[in-house]
Amino acid sequence: MIEKKIDLLLVKYFDNRATEEELLELQLWASKNETDFKQAVELHGVVQQCLASKLDIEKSFENFKKHRALEEVITMQKRYPWKGLLKYAALILALCTVGTWYFVTNSANNPAMASVDASKEIKLELGDGSVKVIVKGEEQQILNNLGKLISTQGKGTLTYTPASTKLNSLKESFNTLTIPYGKTFKLVLSDGTRVALNAGSSLRYPIHFGEKGTRKVYLDGEGYFEVTKNTAQPFIVSTSKHDIRVLGTKFNVNSYTEDNNMQTVLVEGTVGIYSNKKSFNEKEMLLLKPSQKATWKAENNQISVEYTSTDQYTAWVDGALMFVNTPFNEMIRKIERHFDVSIQNKDASLEKHVFTGKFEHETIDQVMHAIQLYSGFNYTKNNNQIIINRTLIQTTPMKQQP
16 A cells, blocks of 8 residues: 555656655655665656657567567566566556557558658757657656756756756766757756757757866757856857857857858857867957858858848747848758758749748748749649749749849
């Protein structure tokens, strides 16, 4: 009877549903049963890893054929002699193995199930190699394989607090957050710096910044940063092209690996841009002022600077698409990432045009129709595949690039 009550308290504790009175009761039990409590926490970590891991179809099918689901339960019984959450955890692990096989065998007969793609999910890779699936809108605690708290997800934001990350990181440990096409996500780093990541982007960062040296993160894609000021520890955003060094400011960086250029737009404060191919030299940094945009192009390895309206480069943070004299090909790439579609342009004449417009709540069909009316092209759409065909007679032609 006592064991069942402890089971219930543990489940409520892991789900963040325990009352203050229940937490005190669980704390009293844990003080007298330290080994059992640690095993329960570790077991919970195993279960969470199973639930969040990506589907490995072939491996899961082999496991099912060889009855490895049962072997998992037997192994767990030997490792965790305390019965507590064992039945619950064993059932979950068995379902993770058998359930994936069920998914495979039924997907051929169920198109809706066959369309499930793990690559469409937001993923968080922890320092121990485990991968967590982040579902936007949910709330959860992110634990590593040992059951230690790494961060907390509150709906659309992942938060790393100094206390929890410092306590659970004896050595420098990095996390990597990857955002698929069609989605965006936000996170708060351990120093309080706020980051918004655009579709098709990834950020690698330490779960806790040390007390000395720089605060360095690695970006592939597009991110908007509001950096917490710390004059003793400069914040560095490293890309495959250049590094951006700041003390405390707001700026947007667009540096997708597949693009041949990089853009840095400064909203507030000061940033310095420099090559990461050689040792840092403060005198060689290119300093930006608010409302300035720096563009690096691979074709000539040069950086140009101009004043601009920052809104068009940060509108995506609030879920909008905004174009101001944007080249057609660049606009298409942004639409592809924003809506998770593939667009093939068979009308080369459109590449010479630029587009101006803003979309906030429109669907991909509404966006394509609006651009079609503006430019006069014809297109076909099949699921997430769009093909732009030869231009029709234009009534409101798009502007030509100068």
